Amino acid sequence: MRIGVVGCGAWGTNHARTLRGFRALAAVADADPGRAEATANGFGCAAMTPDALLADPSIQGVVLALPPHLHAQTALDVLAAGKHLLVEKPMALDLVSGQAIVDAAQAANLVAMTGHLLRFHPAFLALETILQEGRLGQIRYIQSTRIGLGRFFSGADALWDIAPHDLSLILALTGAMPQAVQLETSSVVGVGNDIAHLHLTFPGGVQSHSYVSRLAPRRDRSLTVIAGNGMAVFDDLKPWPQKLALYPNQVWRDGDDVHFTSAEPTYIATPETLPLEAELSHFMACIEGGGTRRSSVAEGLDVLRVLSMAEAGGQSGKAAPARLTGHSAPPVHPNNERLS
Template identity: 55%
Template sequence: MTERDVPAIAVIGAGYWGANHARTLRGLGALVAVADRNAERAAAIAAETGTVARTPAEVLADPDIDGVVLALPPQFHAENALAAIAAGKHVLVEKPIALKIEDGEAVVAAARDAGLIAMTGHVLRFHPAFEGLMDLIDSGELGQIRYIHSHRVGLGKFHPENDALWDIAPHDLSLILAITGEEPSRVSGEGTAVIDHLSDFAHLHLTFPSGLRGHVFTSRLNPYRERRLSVIGDKAMAVFDDVAPWAEKLQLYPHRVWREDGSIHFESAEPVYQPIPEGLPLTRECAHFLHCIKTGEAPRTPVSDGLAVMRILTAGMVRHQS
């Protein structure tokens, strides 16, 4: 690593999300280059962020660059992650880290053998509302978690190689895996293609070894936008609603459900909005990447987490309707 207070990071991939990474890393004082196979696009983002445009090969060959962020079309993530690791670079790979299990396994193994920091871009793990949700769970406020369901729907984006399941579901699967601390023992799913051969809607049903159940619904062809994760415990329920105003993003519902005299009774309650500190998840994620590079601390979202999500995605699409 170079003798800098802040690690030197290059962004490879100057599309929409790569540009966001570049702006964020510039704000953190870590950005030193932007690269893309489209030289004009790289030059535009480099000019905007006050850095230099370089080719991916130049970035990997530069010993003064400590790490790279890979924000590419997902079919290119694995090969570029392996090349970066081989060049001695720490990596933050956007999701999904690969499209084939064996490629994801290769990335995990290469990073482990090289002793390098390798993160998956599961940005919502760094959202203050999700961190607050984890605090509620860890404190026992919700009791034993019985069921988790997520709805992540909206209009677009449409990718030529990526369907609604692989593009959208990793967000919520990463959150569910963080909550459960275990991978599901059974996965079933169904996708529906409307526009062309790629699924525009996808459902996943998850059963975990502990008995907990989960459900994920994703759509990129929906008339309204929803980003909601609901966690059902035997004491209370909670919702992380990323579309809600900041003060209402984390909601605790102290509902009661109980058995008495052979019947099931319930009392509903109004949501109690939980205070959460403001902060941009991407900024927090990038800052965590820099911290791990400097300290050697294991990242919160290692590439092994990305591989676990891939295993669910691969197992889930057993049926496809068009």
């Protein structure tokens, strides 16, 4: 397998390093030739211009890790060159471009993935399985927090740059598109929003809230699921053995009274596989096997649709739009009186 990486910045370098580990790194390219050269020297591959990389017939797949506003057009160029595509999030900054990528990949029958890294995190995979098996009951509420300091990309604010991580997980878990989206943002630095609160309501009453910020002095990378039979926390800043915690807490109503019991968490052991290794290995397996199985650009477009809905005022006023993708997540439940 021969894969090229376009964009040798902080994250593209991680892609290049990981692909080199798989002996699949063919070449790197960057608008800054010196940066491409330095990366190529570090990883023992060819340095090319982006155009030359796309024209190289020996390269089967291309990873794009560019400033977000360049992703959509370059992704279309990759597909037009007949190469499989892994485009970093956000894959586009508007719905029309996102749809064009989905259509182009489908028309050319090429693998096309979005870099929703956390969909490949072993702790998230374990959480997905636990929920699909019904071990926690039905999902009632999801809370995600993703805060820290930076990056300040031109054209992609905190909502568009950070929230895709959480939305990719929330849409995968609920297996549905929201019927209503509420957004509150704050711009402190003055170039786009730095802080966003996104509240989603899904058919059947499941709700989620995501808090993202690029202007926080401490980091938090957590996703909490409140389900009918317990609660779960995926905390990516914890050491590996504690990244996924299940809390068998119970909350129930007795008329107007609400009772609860709390319990110590059980930690779920998960393999210490780096998500980027899992993502790139999935990309190459899809190229070999045909078809995009996880984190396709169609899933990426679903995420863009939620972001666009949020910016457009959130209420579609119609039935929730159909999902473009078919997840095997448990169905969204009716709103029961009893929580657990």
